[in-house]
Amino acid sequence: MKKHLFSKLEFYITNVCNLTCEGCNRFNNYSFAGWQRWADYEADYAKWAEHVDVDRIVILGGEPLLNPDILDWVYGINRIFKRNVQILSNGTRLNNVKGLYKALQTNGNWIGISWHNPNTIDEFEAEVHKFLHGKITKIEKDDPRNEYGADVAWVDENKVIIPLWIQYDFYDSAIGRDATGRFTLHNSRPEVAHNSCGFRRHKNYHMIKGKLYKCGPAALFPEFDQQHGFDISDADRAILNSYRPLSPYEYAERGQEFLDTIDEQLTMCKFCPESLDYKNRLFAVTKNQARKQYTLEPVV
Numbered sequence: 001m002k003k004h005l006f007s008k009l010e011f012y013i014t015n016v017c018n019l020t021c022e023g024c025n026r027f028n029n030y031s032f033a034g035w036q037r038w039a040d041y042e043a044d045y046a047k048w049a050e051h052v053d054v055d056r057i058v059i060l061g062g063e064p065l066l067n068p069d070i071l072d073w074v075y076g077i078n079r080i081f082k083r084n085v086q087i088l089s090n091g092t093r094l095n096n097v098k099g100l101y102k103a104l105q106t107n108g109n110w111i112g113i114s115w116h117n118p119n120t121i122d123e124f125e126a127e128v129h130k131f132l133h134g135k136i137t138k139i140e141k142d143d144p145r146n147e148y149g150a151d152v153a154w155v156d157e158n159k160v161i162i163p164l165w166i167q168y169d170f171y172d173s174a175i176g177r178d179a180t181g182r183f184t185l186h187n188s189r190p191e192v193a194h195n196s197c198g199f200r201r202h203k204n205y206h207m208i209k210g211k212l213y214k215c216g217p218a219a220l221f222p223e224f225d226q227q228h229g230f231d232i233s234d235a236d237r238a239i240l241n242s243y244r245p246l247s248p249y250e251y252a253e254r255g256q257e258f259l260d261t262i263d264e265q266l267t268m269c270k271f272c273p274e275s276l277d278y279k280n281r282l283f284a285v286t287k288n289q290a291r292k293q294y295t296l297e298p299v300v
Contacts, residue, residue, distance in 0.1 A: 004259055006054045011207045012216060013073055014062035015223070019090055021116050023170030025198070026216045027224055028062045030175070030183075034223065035062070036209060038072035042080075044210030047248035049080045051255065058086045065093035065100070074103050084108035091115055091124050091164070094131050101131065104160045112148065113164040121152070124164070132156035171198075171276040174217055175224070182231035183224070185240075185271040193272040194265035205262065211245035214262050217272060218243045239267050 014035035017028035057077055064070055064087055074085050084107050091113040094100070103109055115124060129136060134157035139146045146153055150163030178184045186193070194200060199215035206213040213219045221240050224230075232240070243266060246258045 003050075004052045004255075006052060006205065008056040008058065008203065008205070009052075009054045009207055010058045010060055010204055010216075011073065011077065012060060012062075012219070013064055013070070014067040015220070016066050017061060017063045017090070018066060018092060019063070019116065021170060023173050025171075025173055026062070026220060027173065027175050029173075030224075030228070032062075032220075032224060033227060035067045036069070038069045038076050041210040042076055044248055045077070045207070046080050048207070048210075048212075051248060051251045054081055054083055056086070057081060057083050058088050060088040063090055063093065065089050065097050070097060071099050071103050074109055075106075078107045078109070084110070087111040089113055091127070094127050094162075101133070101160065105158055110161055110163075112150070113162060114167050115164050116168050118166050118168060121164070121166070125154070128154045128162055132160060132162070133158055172273045174221075174272045178231050180231070183228050184231045185221075185236070186273050188270050188272060188274045190265050190267060190269040192274045194269040196275050197269070197272060198276060200263060203263070208245075211247050212258070213243075213245045214266065218266065218268065219245065221268065221271065236271075240271065243268060 012026070015026075015028060015032040016035055017024075017032075020029045022029060059070070059073055059077070061067065064073075067073070070087070074087070077083065077085050087109070089111055094111075094113075100111075104111060113124070115121060125138075132154060136154055136156050139150075139153040139155060141149075141151050145155075146163075148161075148163040151166045153161055153163040155161040174185055176184055176186075197215070198204070199217070204215060206216050206219060208216075208219045211219075225237070225240060230237070230240070246255060
């Protein structure tokens with residue numbers, strides 16, 4: 001069978017994040033536990049490589065640099081898929097991962113920073129200068145060398161580059177709280193919510209725990225419900241748990257049908273907002289300093 005080509009796949013490896021970005025669309029601003037070991041899913045992804053090719057691979061979370069196995073994920077994906085890897089990070093752990101610089105020197109791997117507080121970019125630039133080696137060149141947004149379209153980037157004498165995008169406008173998350181403080185979900189028209197969905201629009205297909213998902217929420221709703229318990233009806237909980245991702249071991253049986261319909265709406269799309277109302281929300285802050293001044297101090 002001919003391999004299916006994805007222009008992009010997002011490997012989601014942790015629910016854990018050290019920031020509280022209001023409106024996080026993967027719900028990592030809450031106390032969402034759980035991270036994945038590379039060794040637990042290596043065989044699954046080796047099987048996937050028999051069925052799919054990928055032009056661009058992104059590792060994200062949560063904050064992927066908080067996953068103790070982050071370098072195993074990078075090198076493992078390099079080896080299995082024969083592709084470089086982008087790590088999508090919030091930037092706060094840049095100097096806290098031993099061996100990260102070497103990983104970014106290898107196989108064309110790179111790290112992109114989604115920065116959530118425009119008032120603290122100078123602080124991050126200081127961290128960049130600690131991380132990079134030798135002569136460091138700052139690349140502004142309109143510079144022809146800014147191949148990633150970042151708001152700013154830095155590159156050192158070894159060609160290790162760190163692009164940064166400023167992102168502090170977030171839209172409403174699928175998860176909110178009701179009058180009693182319990183977690184709840186939207187009750188949208190599925191076709192309207194799906195039509196406006198950012199995951200659908202950008203084809204943000206997710207690999208999570210060795211399986212392929214249409215989007216992040218399809219995988220994360222049940223897991224979040226297990227940890228926190230949504231205030232929803234039994235009927236809605238049945239819908240929430242109804243999605244069946246694709247395993248590489250059942251690719252021959254249902255892979256083509258799954259891929260042919262991956263962009264179609266799901267019944268659980270009702271749980272997401274009907275429109276993407278971007279707002280300048282609370283600046284990201286560390287979870288142990290919620291509602292206080294943001295700092296780059298590591299969270300322990």
